[in-house]
Amino acid sequence: MNFDLTEEQEMLRKMAKDFLANECPKKLVREMEVDEKGHPPELWRKMAELGWTGLPFPEKFGGGGGSFLDLSVLLEEMGRACLPGPFFSTVVLGGLTILDLGSEEQKKSLLPQIAQGKLLLTLALTEPSGSYGASSIECRARADGDNFVLEGTKLFVTDAGVADYIICVARTADSARPEEGLSLFLVDAHSPGLSCLPLETMAGDKQYEVAFKGVRVPRGNLLGELNKGWAGVKRILSRSAAAKSVEMVGGAQQVLEMTVQYAKDRVQFGRPIGSFQAIQHYCANMAIDVDGCRFVAYKAAWALSEGMPATMEVSAAKAWVGEAYRRLTALSHQIHGAIGFTKDHDLYLYYARAKTGETIFGDGDFHREMVAQGLGL
Amino acid sequence: MNFDLTEEQEMLRKMAKDFLANECPKKLVREMEVDEKGHPPELWRKMAELGWTGLPFPEKFGGGGGSFLDLSVLLEEMGRACLPGPFFSTVVLGGLTILDLGSEEQKKSLLPQIAQGKLLLTLALTEPSGSYGASSIECRARADGDNFVLEGTKLFVTDAGVADYIICVARTADSARPEEGLSLFLVDAHSPGLSCLPLETMAGDKQYEVAFKGVRVPRGNLLGELNKGWAGVKRILSRSAAAKSVEMVGGAQQVLEMTVQYAKDRVQFGRPIGSFQAIQHYCANMAIDVDGCRFVAYKAAWALSEGMPATMEVSAAKAWVGEAYRRLTALSHQIHGAIGFTKDHDLYLYYARAKTGETIFGDGDFHREMVAQGLGL
């Protein structure tokens, strides 16, 4: 039982924090919200040079051999900095999925490129129903000689506009059980018949509607076993929910710090507002939530890092952190008063991300149901 | 649109408040919690003399010709005083049910006796499932000559130990729809085969398990139409939920007043605790809840008083007031600190009644479902 990071992780955190404070100021974050690509390639290159894009891959694939927990430390700082760009998509949704499901050949060919920052990826899972159950997958892939042919529409596909490959979850066989007959494909984002239309979101992240119209994918781009993809998708969701949770912890930590600072600085009625008991208690509530979020999120990341099943840990984390982070940004708004009520204020960035983070990879209701199932209810 | 009571109602309220302050001190309330009967007959006699036991019945049945709203004013003050005894059971559950469903003959024979304080009644509805749906009624009554014969067990029957008559809801015919085939019977509480076993509750109200074993009830004691009882039961539930809501408003009002007084009186850190912002905001939250409860409960009572269907109003009231009253007593405990944490303190009485009130006649979940249905969801 040890709640501290290792010395190496502390160094990584400090390095990441300093790097992002310099290279990813809020000005850049705002610019990228209206940038078509959503990230500056120069920053991406630097992150690749630092080894971040390969951090969680084994050294034999050109990675840093880091653990999921190491990656989590990085993600927390990215959440604190509101880092724009396809890191999460490429590394968590893309790279870790290939590492998990890919053949030795696929790993060899793709992971080093990801590590070098040369390849961007994303995942196309969600469909118009907007839910995360197996039955929501209606996108179909039928075998046709050496290819599969994809038909369907995916929504809320982050960074699809810049991705080189899109991992697409599609139905390859009909079955009474919706969990059966699903497969994952590594789709070249420039395939004929594939089109991306941007969605506009409050957090300014780059989400897309991706339409597959007769998109041909070579058999060799099947990721994992045919028709047995759902178990892999569940692992993707688990990793992603945990990763998003630690990312949100970074945001929550930053919101707490900026709010406490504001409460110390802002004077009304001749005294800092942080000397009023109502404000003190709000801040205390925020501190309680930040600590709770941190521990529950890191426990999930740790469990995954240790190769445990971690379903319960992840769902507890995502359900709790999503709602607590949102609650916390709302409290921060109340403490900031009017000054926080402009797009120019950093709080906006966190407030919007908290809402997005609450939803993506399953909201509180979704994960409470997972927990209920885990408890045998 | 008028949120004020009439002058007559204000007089009734004042009279009731003064009377109960004198005749029903908390010492009596506590004594009655451990008294087998649960009320002092002398007090009952006085209330009858004041016309309370007949208040909502037409004058031709010996009543006071008051409205349901008039009755509500009385109930609010009874809630404030934590009045023990079978007023609610006799007048709301018993008398108003007879007034609603009874034949002219039944009304003539029973209502004047109730008004004179000579007859105590109650309702036996709930069964071991503890829920309020029609399908929960498994108690059966089969016709046998001039009688019906009752078999079954009712639970949480308030004041069954002192009641002269128990209105029992039973299944008289099988049907695919559980709402069909139910009937109400006016059962002499001293019938052979009827037995009452006391339950012990936190509010010290007198609840019983009532067993019917071959209890014979004359056909003439059928209340309302055979097999079509459910509509009447729904009206009983509606009246009772509204009545319980206004009763809880009285309790909530009293808790607010005593808490504010304590916050003014109790000194810590050299100043009244009510001068601390945290305590001020707790008190403000309580005041908001008391007003909200008052209006939503009285709107329901008013709607019933006006003969409107009022399903939505009643369910909104019961869902809201039940939870708000409980929330409010918990806040009051927090403000009172340790001093409230003894049975000798009046707060205990309200804290326990708030929980009981939240449950009886349907809790928040139950009434939210009613509201959802009413909204066509």
Next chain:
Amino acid sequence: MDFAFTPEQEAFRAEVRRFLEGEIKLGSFAPGCDAWIIGHSPEFSRKIAAKGWIGLVWPKEYGGQGKTYIDRLVLTEELLRYGAPVASHWFSDRQMGTAILAYGTPEQKAELLPRIIRAEIFFGIGMSEPGAGSDLASLQCRAQEQDDCYVLNGQKVWTSGAHAFTHLYLVARTDPDAPKHKGISELIVPMDLPGITINPIVDLTGHKHFNEVFFDNVRLPKKYLVGQKNRGWYQIASQLDFERSGIERLMSNYALFQSLFEYARQTRRDGRPLSQDPIIRHRLAQLAIEFEVGRLLIYRVACVLSQGKAPNFEAALAKTFCTHFEQKLACEATQILGHYGTLLASSRRVPFSGYATSSYLFSPGYTIQGGTSEILKNIVALRGLGLPSE
């Protein structure tokens, strides 16, 4: 007690509805959220004026209708229900006219009230400053007597719709040496005076209706002082109660409220309508219940007003509850919409005009503007419950 409206009031409600539905059909507006704050349309306000619906409760001698505050409640409830663009005249109708009636000179009343009623002039509110938010009495904006003028210097901030108003109702410091509550006055400032600069502030939704307003040696004729010099702090209290007590504190997002229920009935997810999901049903029912409670708290204030009494802590109490409801509505709506609840109004695939997202982004302000919930709870505790101050 009587929770019903009179037949006359119901008839009036029907008239308002007919009018608004007619206007929607004519395309004169599309229902929206927060239209009382951001929906500036002098043209539409003139139509409202033509119906006699500005200054409904004001005396007939100034062109008002002399109706009750319950009538006004009926009117405002319908304007909000339909999300009509009433921002231009809203503040004038809600509190400025009333303040002029209470404290204005006969000349001011005669000059200004009929023009407000005819929708010729529109008032905004100039209260907050960078250093004076909850602590309004610490305001620094100066109004210095000079000859026949007050010379204005300083800054206001969070001034809703400043660009769209013809007049600003300003609180400024007229005696810098007096204790802070005793040197404040109320002034009416025509916005076309030289020396006024307006800088828009972009709010979270991307709208620019909040503003900074700068005064640089603005010369304001003395006749624009309202009430007594240096007594502004004491005059303003009742105005704040009007600001806080309206049903716009509950129904800013009525379009969202209504659309959400409709959406839940019609949208299928996981094989059934959303409204059949027990958790969502439960959430929606609770919203409906809280809406009803909030409405009653607001109706109560209207009843107090209609009896000719001043609301006091009741307005603070109602606003606290209702703005909390509005935030909860936005939060629940975005959650029920899931991924769709993160799409901006301008996005493809956005459901019901993006009301949910807009509301989520706009709602943090509800518990801040017009008195923070903390200040309001202080008022309930101190004024309403008589608790001792620190």
Next chain:
Amino acid sequence: MDFAFTPEQEAFRAEVRRFLEGEIKLGSFAPGCDAWIIGHSPEFSRKIAAKGWIGLVWPKEYGGQGKTYIDRLVLTEELLRYGAPVASHWFSDRQMGTAILAYGTPEQKAELLPRIIRAEIFFGIGMSEPGAGSDLASLQCRAQEQDDCYVLNGQKVWTSGAHAFTHLYLVARTDPDAPKHKGISELIVPMDLPGITINPIVDLTGHKHFNEVFFDNVRLPKKYLVGQKNRGWYQIASQLDFERSGIERLMSNYALFQSLFEYARQTRRDGRPLSQDPIIRHRLAQLAIEFEVGRLLIYRVACVLSQGKAPNFEAALAKTFCTHFEQKLACEATQILGHYGTLLASSRRVPFSGYATSSYLFSPGYTIQGGTSEILKNIVALRGLGLPSE
């Protein structure tokens, strides 16, 4: 980071469980709620002592085991999970022994610690007074030096289990003329001294474990002063952190928590198990999640302690969260039980020993005793976040 226990710790846990299950089989106790507060059994405490489980973290020279606070966490978690009657030695083990270790004389350590460890003496806490609750420093109980004694006069209140303890750890005023924080001392009071009267207080559940304790010229030999005279206020702070940081703040009602889930799985209502009711599933899952969050907050404090550091605001933070959870558990449990949730433990038809009702009646105290949530949030804000005091 490592959220797992070591194999040795897991083995220890298994040993504790085996022992407790064995005791239950022997009928030495029945699991209950709040057993660490109300479950006084000197006999059972002696069994615990025989296992070496009192003073687990204390130095071996006094008879302790020199184990870590993580080991102690494992032990206390299991004692609470099984609802074992550990009240007699709980306070001694949690904070009194530690206070004596920190501030006691060598003689006190040598005399008292081994006896605590052997369960020969049991300590209660004498802090609160009628006029000194949250404002503990205003306490009035006097300890006046006279010859070789302190003469005690005054009253304590809310003294848990006073009748069942052999000793009271008392905070009393030794200098009435000093500023209030600077005239307080810590004393150990054998309960068999003449002049001590105990009056039980009946709590909401009907139990009598709270007490008033009166001191009437009680002559206490000076050797019972702990630490420095008049420095008690400063000595007590770390003790309070121990008081607040234990997993008993989360698991007082573990018997209820566990029974509730079992009940929901096994009880049918409206044609299905309660656990299949989506609203109830949702409530139960949320309880499980909050329990997990609370547990981690408590584990963190144990980690801090195990590194030899003093917990500070972390204990206040954990207690605030966890006691809130306990109240929520009681509230949700009674609601899920419906009518059955109003039945007392003594009633016919009561489900699972009336844990829910007892807990509902006992839980208001959780956010008050050992530091109210308001005081604790002040600590988090001031000490933890560095916000300015008023």
